[in-house]
Amino acid sequence: MQATSSWGSLWMPLSLASTAAVLREHDHPVQLIDCQAEVMNTRQLLDAVEAFNSSFVIINTGFPSIIGDMRTAASIKEHFQSIKIVAIGMFPTLLKKKMLEQYQSIDYAIVGEPEWAVNNLVDTIENNMLLSSVQGLVFRDLSDIIENPPQCFDDNSIEDLPFPARDLLDNNAYRHVSDNEKFTHINIARGCPHSCSYCAARYYYGHKFRKRPVGSIIEELNECIVKYGIRKFVFWSESFTLEREFGIHICNKIIEHNLKIVWYTRSRVDNLDLELLRKMKRAGCKGISIGIESPNNDILNACKKHITVEQINNAIRVANQVGVHVTGHFVFGLPGDSYRSALEAIRFARESKLDFAQFYCAVPYPQTNLWKTAIKNDWIESFDYSRYHLADSVMRNEFLSCSEIIELRKRAFSHFYNRPRTLISAVSLAVKNKSVIPHLDFLKWSKV
Numbered sequence: 001m002q003a004t005s006s007w008g009s010l011w012m013p014l015s016l017a018s019t020a021a022v023l024r025e026h027d028h029p030v031q032l033i034d035c036q037a038e039v040m041n042t043r044q045l046l047d048a049v050e051a052f053n054s055s056f057v058i059i060n061t062g063f064p065s066i067i068g069d070m071r072t073a074a075s076i077k078e079h080f081q082s083i084k085i086v087a088i089g090m091f092p093t094l095l096k097k098k099m100l101e102q103y104q105s106i107d108y109a110i111v112g113e114p115e116w117a118v119n120n121l122v123d124t125i126e127n128n129m130l131l132s133s134v135q136g137l138v139f140r141d142l143s144d145i146i147e148n149p150p151q152c153f154d155d156n157s158i159e160d161l162p163f164p165a166r167d168l169l170d171n172n173a174y175r176h177v178s179d180n181e182k183f184t185h186i187n188i189a190r191g192c193p194h195s196c197s198y199c200a201a202r203y204y205y206g207h208k209f210r211k212r213p214v215g216s217i218i219e220e221l222n223e224c225i226v227k228y229g230i231r232k233f234v235f236w237s238e239s240f241t242l243e244r245e246f247g248i249h250i251c252n253k254i255i256e257h258n259l260k261i262v263w264y265t266r267s268r269v270d271n272l273d274l275e276l277l278r279k280m281k282r283a284g285c286k287g288i289s290i291g292i293e294s295p296n297n298d299i300l301n302a303c304k305k306h307i308t309v310e311q312i313n314n315a316i317r318v319a320n321q322v323g324v325h326v327t328g329h330f331v332f333g334l335p336g337d338s339y340r341s342a343l344e345a346i347r348f349a350r351e352s353k354l355d356f357a358q359f360y361c362a363v364p365y366p367q368t369n370l371w372k373t374a375i376k377n378d379w380i381e382s383f384d385y386s387r388y389h390l391a392d393s394v395m396r397n398e399f400l401s402c403s404e405i406i407e408l409r410k411r412a413f414s415h416f417y418n419r420p421r422t423l424i425s426a427v428s429l430a431v432k433n434k435s436v437i438p439h440l441d442f443l444k445w446s447k448v
């Protein structure tokens with residue numbers, strides 16, 4: 001959800017790989033193309049689409065990449081009018097009908113997680129059935145755009161999902177920022193029961209925390225080790241520690257199976273404690289990302305984060321104590337954030353024992369409560385959705401203008417990454433492995 005950040009590395013396309021696996025399981029032949037990983041231009045992509053004799057092209061698209069993605073979709077449509085183009089991802093999930101209104105080359109948009117809806121769509125079209133039966137689908141009907149009822153996330157059983165189709169990817173292309181080693185994402189759970197005002201996650205994966213069976217996660221880890229030689233992972237869910245026992249169960253199984261892996265994950269600060277973190281470290285956890293947003297209880301309360309500054313400090317302290325790297329994520333421009341509170345957040349970050357930090361501009365993603373607040377207060381300064389990413393500001397608040405929010409974000413990067421503690425971490429990463437240097441985008445921020 002952002003174009004520039006503290007570091008940059010290519011992630012495997014988890015949603016597409018998982019959707020490909022489901023399609024294949026239902027006897028739909030599929031090829032999976034990651035143009036960035038394969039360094040493929042539009043001409044080469046068109047050739048690949050033609051060679052495969054594709055009936056559908058499924059594109060995962062988000063806010064920062066929407067312009068390029070839609071340019072690619074338009075090229076495909078221009079060359080192969082009969083191919084149906086399906087958009088999945090956050091952009092169609094949040095914009096629904098508006099996406100089809102704005103982008104003529106898109107035939108179908110999927111709202112929410114894609115695997116079941118895409119497969120139902122393909123089955124429905126191939127069997128000449130009515131599109132009205134596909135939940136979560138937005139489609140064109142003559143001159144109209146129809147939005148079907150939403151998917152019921154409870155019906156989408158993630159226990160039954162096949163493993164993502166990594167065999168269709170070049171797994172060597174995905175290198176971790178810490179050491180340039182191969183890594184991959186493992187989806188361990190979906191959904192979040194919390195309601196932070198700015199967060200759009202629940203529209204994609206739902207409100208309920210849906211866990212994969214731990215045995216299946218271990219099997220997928222084993223497959224990655226044995227088949228692809230991958231021993232470094234990002235455990236992907238809204239929060240690894242949302243259900244403490246689930247997290248502990250995963251760790252116990254990794255230890256029991258002696259998997260010897262390294263992994264990173266993210267967590268809310270209210271669920272982190274010394275015992276859990278020690279267990280995570282024993283199981284190979286090297287780093288956690290925590291959502292701080294603002295070290296100010298009034299701002300945290302206003303955005304319904306339901307955490308406190310004391311819990312933030314505690315999470316950083318226990319991570320330091322255990323020796324797990326900790327990355328803090330901050331947001332500028334949330335309701336109630338003023339110049340003064342933003343400067344206090346920068347000071348907090350600089351004086352904290354965080355190893356790394358990411359700083360964002362508050363983005364009023366459509367449908368979220370922050371969006372509703374922003375509309376009500378007339379705070380939104382741009383409806384150009386390609387700018388709705390965390391490195392840009394399209395929403396002022398009661399105290400800060402958009403340009404001030406962007407400036408504060410830059411200042412935060414500069415102040416944080418100019419600290420001796422962070423520079424030493426960066427230098428030691430670079431000394432260990434020179435190939436990580438191009439990924440360390442924060443080196444340029446530290447010169448701002």
Ligand code: SF4
Pocket residue numbers: 192193194195196199200201202238268291305
């Ligand atoms: S920010 Fe995190 S905790 Fe809050 S609703 Fe989103 S996923 Fe849940």
